[in-house]
Amino acid sequence: MISISNIEYSYDGALKKALDGVSLEIGEGEFVAIVGHNGSGKSTLAKMLNALLLPDKGSVSVFGMDTSDEEKTLDIRKKVGIVFQNPDNQIVTTVVEEDVGFGPENLGVPTEQIIERVHSALEAVGMLEYAKHAPHMLSGGQKQRIAIAGVLAIDPDVLVFDEATAMLDPLGRKAVIEIASRLNREKGKTVVMITQYMEEVTAADRVIVMSGGKIAMEGTPEQIFRKGDELRALRLDVPVMVELRDMLVREGLMKESNVLDVSQMAEVICPLLLKN
Amino acid sequence: MLKDITLGQYVPGDSTLHRLDPRVKILLMIAYIVAVFLVKRIEVFPIVIIFTVAVTLLSRVRLSYLAKALKPMKLLLPLMFLMNLFFIKTGELIFKWWIIEVYKDGLINAVFIVLRLATLVAGTSLLTLTTTPIALTDGIEKLLSPLKIIKFPAHELAMMMTIALRFIPTLVEEADKIMKAQLARGADFESGNVIKRAKAMIPILIPLFVNSFRRADELAMAMESRCYHGGEGRTKMRVYSFKTIDLIAVIVMALLIAAVVLLNKYMPAVW
Amino acid sequence: MPIIVEKLTHKYMPNTDNEFVAVQDISLTIDDGEFFGIIGHTGSGKSTFIQHLNGLMQPTSGSVTVDGFDMSDKKQRVRGRALVGMVFQYPDYQLFDSTVLDDVSFGPKNMGLDAEEARQRSLEAMRMVGLEPEHFAEKSPFELSGGEKRRAALAGIIAMRPKYLVLDEPMAGLDPSGRREILATIDSLREELKCTVIMVSHSMEDVARAAGRIAVMNDGRLYAVGTPDEIFSKTKELISMGLDAPQTARLAQELRERGFDVPQDIYTNERFVKWLRGRVKHA
Structure with a gap:
């Protein structure tokens, strides 16, 4: 569905390549997480997915369309929507519902349909009651939900979250992650989640670790x-529960397992406590 | 909180005035300005005043908002009044004390000019008081769109206005934060002469500019990502239609202008 | 001498229709040498609160005293503010000069130090935060990476040698290594400068590990203040307030709810392992 083959990219005037030979296939309905330290190239990769950036070398194909084909740019962007990092810098107009309608307006969708789309997009992110509000009065998390609704109103098949949780507080972050997984599960949207928070990738089908413009782990x-040590060497971390799991295994208190989060850990600890 | 400043000065409501098509409202405001300037004789002014008061009542906007709109004029109005009062020396002398002389024409002119300015400001404020900024930009875009034939960027202009309105509160808030960050580093914005104070603004202006450029860059990318490609083939979520109420408003305005023109000519002189 | 906050209340736009009480009736004392953490979700009033500590905001009622200087008094505020260094969340709000060294020197120069003294202090501050002057002094602050910008902003405050260092979300937006490094830097600064650190953070793991005392704010009020042991024994309440608790504290809570007797002071992995080891062996 999305096929990236051996792409390279450098920003103007930069000495190092931001992307240096990345190849990746993303399948329909997948939940892919891309992690990496600051400057690892993960955000650059995100912008390749809907022709915001074009590779210097190699090619990106989205539903069979090459992103370097200018004729296809709009069609590609209809298929792949991106939610960006800074909620403030992606809201265009002064009223929430108008902003959500911005995408469909650009595509020339008839008015009655825009209103329907805006309604269901706001409903999907739980912000219907804020339809008439001014965006600048909302919290960061709420603004980011509006930004997601703005992308949903275009009805893309693929949703890319380009560090969309980086500037939010824990509540806002949780809301965005929940919306992303729900859209993946219930609406069958393909989700590409780019983040630095390791806790946020535990729900993904596949994790891609980037470093120095290359894919380091997959x-x-x-x-x-x-591979906690390897991750730390790449300036990353493991989730707290994984760290605990590894400590318990080292102490011989627990067998090797796939525990990733609190409830899974509780499931493993309970029988231990009952036995003793 | 600085971000609480209201934009424009829109007062939410559902009055007849609020419901008028913004395009019609903008045109009516222009017609109103013309009507005010058409008044040639002070005897005719009451009709404009009555009209302005009637429309204000119809808008259900509290009079205090109109007073607020007039506030910036609180120096200008008395000044204009006094200048006209003392410097026009034709007609009969009606008041004299020491070196102060007031002539009849001076008095009439002074009253006339104050009335003209006050009604202009009050009447035109009603447009921004009863129209959301977004409807206003929509209206301007639609009214200017015939000019697209001569390559006038009507859509781009409206989009720029929208984005400006959207980001003013954000930038005001940001300026506030930057100022605080520099204050915390001992910056002093309050003492010294003009040059020193202007220099003290540099640590605020540079971060503000740098951040704004980055914002502009990110916003442009986000807009492109959401399929923005200029005004061509764009539809609108909000469509405006010319309704009966708009027609009535146009007729009323036409009557006002006709009345002013006729009264200018036929109203018997009072003075 | 400590920072004493007494019955602090701050209202935005008081006596209008839009009056909003951001901070209400807060009393606490921050002692010399403490590592004091402040947690609370967005809108809990913690930003408003810390801005009172160096007089950027004045109380609507109540008082803030820094080393005996009343921050409501204009003259005393100037002297009090000199003691309190404040590092805001986004370094982009303060970096402006053409080189990192000039930017770091901005504060010291404003204090009236001569050029050479300001320079020496700035170089020292840069070294302390891990920005080697040989490499960074002549760089433009706008060329720095996110983590480096954060350090430059921190150096700009350190160079003023504050007695109290207030940090608003110092780790937000950094990658896991960047977060670890900044936290380590803050720790070493505390050692070297013997300064009091007041840190606002969303990351419960970091606050739990670093702070000696924690204040929890909720809806503009001080919900609780105490040692991490005391605070994280209230994990259930924290979660219901919409706050994050450290994950290990969540795990302990989950086990408690399943009927196991997990002690209240377990909120780090180390303590959990120790407890489980004891528990399994005893049985």
């Missing part, structure tokens, strides 16, 4: 989080 969250 696998299921379980596979990736077995």
Whole structure:
């Protein structure tokens, strides 16, 4: 569905390549997480997915369309929507519902349909009651939900979250992650989640770790989080529960397992406590 | 909180005035300005005043808002009044004390000029008081769109206005934060002469500019990502239609202008 | 001498229709040498609160005293403010000069130090935050990476040698290594400068690990203040307030709800392992 083959990219005047030979396939309905330290190239990769940036070398194909084909740019952007990092810098107009309608307006969708789309997009992110509000009066988390609604109103098949949680507080972050997984599960949207928070990738089908413009590791969250030392060497971390799991295994208190979060850990600890 | 400043001065409501098509409202405001300037004789002014008061009542906007709109004029109005009062020396002398002389024409002119300015400001404020900024930009875009034939960027202009309105509160808030960050580093914005104070603004202006450029860059990317490609083939979420109420408003305005013109000519002189 | 906050209340736009009470009736004392954490979700009033500590905001009622200087008094505020260094969340709000060294020197120069003294202090501050002057002094602050900008902003405050260092979300937006490094830097600064650190953070893990005392703010009020042991024994309440608790504290709470007797002071992995080891062996 999305096929990236051996792309390279450098920003103007930069000495190092931001992307240096990245190849990646993303399948329909997948939940892919891309993690990496600051400057690892993960955000640059995100912007390749809907032709905001074009590779210097190699190619990106979205539903069979090459992103370097200018004729196809709009069609590609209809298929792949991006939610960006700073909620303030992606809201265009002064009223929430108008902003959500911005995408469909650009596509020339008839008025009655825009109103329907805006309604269901706001409903999907739980912000219907704020339809008439001014965006600048909302919290960061709420603004980011509006930004998601703005992308949903275009009805893309693929949703890319480009560090969309980085500037939010824990509540806002949780809301964005929940919306992303729900859209993936219930609406079958393909989700590409780019983040630095390791806790946020435990729900993904596949994790891609980037470093120095290259893909450094790839696998299921379980596979990736077995390599704590490798992750730390890449300026990353493992989730707290994975760290606890590894400590318990080292102490001989627990067998090797795939525990990633609190409830899974509780499931494993309970029988231990009952036995003793 | 600085971010609480209201934009424009829109007062939410559902009055007849609020419901008028913004395009019609903008045109009516222009017509109103014309009507005010058409008044040639002070005897005719009451009709404009009655009209302005009637429309204000119809808008259900509290009079205090109109007073607020007139506030910036609180120096200008008395000044204009006094200048006209003392410097026009034709007609009969009606008051004299020491070196102060007031002539009839001076008095009439002074009253006339104050009335003209006050009604202009009050009447035109009603447009921004009863129209959301977004409807206003929509209206301007629609009214200017015939000019697209001569390559006038009507859509771009409206989009720029929208984005400006959207980001003013954000930038005001940001300026406030930057100022605080520099204050915390001992910056002093209050003492010294003009040059020193202007220099003291540099640590605020540079971060503000740098951040704004980055914002502009990110916003442009976000807009492109959401399929923005200029005004061509764009539809609107909000459509405006010319309704009966708009027609009535146009007729009323036409009657006002006709009345002013006729009264200018036929009203018997009072003085 | 400590920072004493007494019955602090701050209202935005008081006596209008839009009156909003951001901070209400807060009393607490921050002692010399403490590492004091402040947690609370967005809108809990913590930003408003810390801005009172260096007089950027004045109380609507109540008082803030820094080393005996009343921050409501214009003259005393100037002297009090000199003691309190404040590092805001986004370094982009303060970096402006053409080189990192000039930017770091901005504060010292404003204090009236001569050029050479300001320079020496700035170089020292840069070293302390891990920005080697040889490499960074002549760089433009706008060329720095996110973590480096954060350090430059921190250096700009350190160079003023504050007695109290107030940090608003110093780790927000950094990658895991960047977060670890900044936290380590803050720790070493505390050692070297013997200064009091007041840190606002969303990251419960970091606050739990670093702070000696924690204040929890909720709806503009001080919900609780105490040692991490005391605070995280209230994990259930924290969660219901919409706050994050450290994950290990959540795990302990989850086990408690399943009927196991997990002690209240378990909120780090180390303590959990120790407890479980004891528990399994005893049985």
